[in-house]
Amino acid sequence: MSEPAGRRPIDVVLVDDHLMFRTGVKASLDDGVAVIGEADSVDAAVAVVHELRPPVVLLDVHLPGGDGGGGAEVLRRCADLAGEVRFLALSVSDAAEDVVAVIRAGARGYVTKAISGADLSDAVRRVAGGDAVFSPRLAGFVLDAFGATADVATGDDELDRLSAREREVMRLIARGYSYREVASELFISIKTVETHVSAVLRKLQLSSRHELTRWAAARRLL
C-alpha cells in the first residue's frame, strides 16, 4: 500500500524512553519517513510535539515523567493539536488496558514493537493519510469488546454496535489479512476498507458501550 515514492518524506517525531529502541526504529524506517525529533519522557514529548508539529508521532505507551499517565497523557496534553498531529501508538505490551487507553485518548492506531520496519513505515503513511491502523491484535480486541457474533441490538446508540460489514472487516484483519486482501475478499475498494476501519476506530474512541469499560477492567491483563 505504499504511496507513490518521490514525494517528500513524512516527518515523524519518535517518542520512546529507550535510546536503543529509538535508534533501531530510525534505522528500520524506509526513505518515505523522516524522523525530525525525538523525546524520552512525557514532558519532553509534549514540548517537542508542540514545537515541531509533525504530521505523525510514534508514541510509546509506557513513558516516564509527567503525571505518570504515559502515552495516554501525552495524547491528552496534545489534544489542542488534534487534526494537525496524528499519533500512532507503539508498545511492547499487548495488554488490553494499554490498547484501550491510548486509542480512547485519541491515537489513530496501535502497533506492537515487534512490527517490521516496512510495515511500520506503511502504518506511518496510513496514519498520515488520516486512516486508522489496526493490527490483528487490535481487531481482536475490538471484536472482543463489541461482540464477535451478530449482536442483538441493545440500546439505540449506533456508536455502541458494529455494523455487519465493519464486523466482517475486523474479523478478516484479525485473521491476518492486509487491507488489500480484505478489499478483494469482500469485493470492495481499499478506500472502503479504510473507511470502515476509521469508523470502527471512532466507535472505539467514542462508544460508551459498557462492555468496553467492563471488558477492559475485567481483562486488565490479557
Next chain:
Amino acid sequence: METRARLPLRRPERGRVLGGVAAGLAAHLGLPVATVRVALVLLVALGGAGVVLYVFWWVTVPSGDPLAAAEELRPAASVRLAPRLREPGRRLPVAEIALGVLLLTAAGVLVAIRNGVDVGGSWVLPALILLGGTALGWSQLDGVHREPGTWGGGTPVSVLRLLGGTALATSGVFLLVGREAPMEDLVRSGLAALAVLMGAALVLAPWWLRLVRELSDERLARARASERADIAAHLHDSVLQTLALIRSRASDSEEVARLARAQERELRTWLYDDRVTPGTSVAADLRAVVAEVEDQHGVPVEVVVVGDRVPCERTAGLLRATREALTNAVRHGRPPVSVYLEIGPDTVEVFVKDRGDGFDPDAVPEDRFGVRESIVGRMRRLGGSARVRSRSEGTEVALRLPVEAQEGSGR
C-alpha cells in the same frame, strides 16, 4: 524436626475421629493411626494420662494438613503453584457437642438438686461451670489456630465466646475456692483480685501490644520474603538459564532468536497474565499449542483470540487439527503466520494463515497424510468442517466446529 522426612505436628481435618490428635501424631511419627489410638486408650488406664495428653495436644497443636505444613516449610522455589486436589475433610462439630453435653449434665444436676438429692457436695456445680468456661475459651483457641489470618479473634462471635468463656471460668473458680466463705468476703476478695489483675494488665499492656505488632510485622516480612524467593526462583529457572544458553550459542543466530522469543513469551505470561487454571480455557490451550509450534520450528506466529470457553473433548480435537495446520503453515508457508480463534456461543472457528506460495489442495499426493487426514478427516469426525484455501499470496485453513452453548462462553 529431627529428620527431613518427618512431617510437622498438625491435626489434620481428614481422617479425624474427635480432634484429629491421633491422626496428627500418627502422621508425625510415621506410625499407623490405629497404633496411636490404641496407645492413647491404654494410657487412659494409667491414671487418665491418655485423656490429659489428648486434651493437651488438642489445645496446643494447630489444626491443618501436615503435608501442606511441610510444603510451607520448604523453600518457595520448589513448591508447586497449584495445590493438589484434596478430598473434603470431615470434622465433628466438637465444640458444639461438648457444650450440649455440658448443658445436659448441668440440667441433670439441677434437677437432682431440686429433687433433694445431694450431688457430692457443693463443688460439682462450680467445677462444671469452670469446665464449661474453659472449654468455651479453648474452643476459641482452636479456632484461632485454624485461621491464622484472623489472629486475635477478629470476628465478634469469637470475641464473645472468649469473653463468655473467661467469665464462666472466673465465676467457676470463685465459687469453687470460696464456697465456705461468707458472701461479703467473696465480694471483697473478688474486688482485690480484679484490682491486681488490672494493675498487672496496665503494666503488661505495652508489652502485649508490641508483641502483637512484632508478630504481624514478622508475618508480613515472611510473606514478602516468600514472594521475593518466588520471583528469584523464577528468574533463576528461566531467565538466567536462557541467558546462559544464549551466551553459549551466540554464533547460532536462529537458535538465539528462538530462545529469546520463548523466554520473552514465558516472562510475559508470568508477569502480565492471570495464571489460568489448566483445563479451563480453550484460549490458553491454543496459546500453548502455538508456543510449542513456535519453539519447534523457530517461526513467530501471531495469535489473536476472541472469546473463551471451557475445553472439552471436541475442542481438544479442534486444537489438534489446528496444530497440524499450523505446523504445515510454518513448514511450507512463509511468515508472518497468524492464527485467529473465535469462540462464539455455538461455534468455535480457527483460521490459520500464512504467506507462502500456496499449493493446490487437490494435488496433494495421497501419502501426504497431514492435510487430508489430520485436518479435514479429523474435523469431519468431530462433526465440524475444514476448508483449505490456497492462493498466490498465501494459504488459509479455516476450521469450524459447532458446539453446544455453554455458560459464560462467547465474549
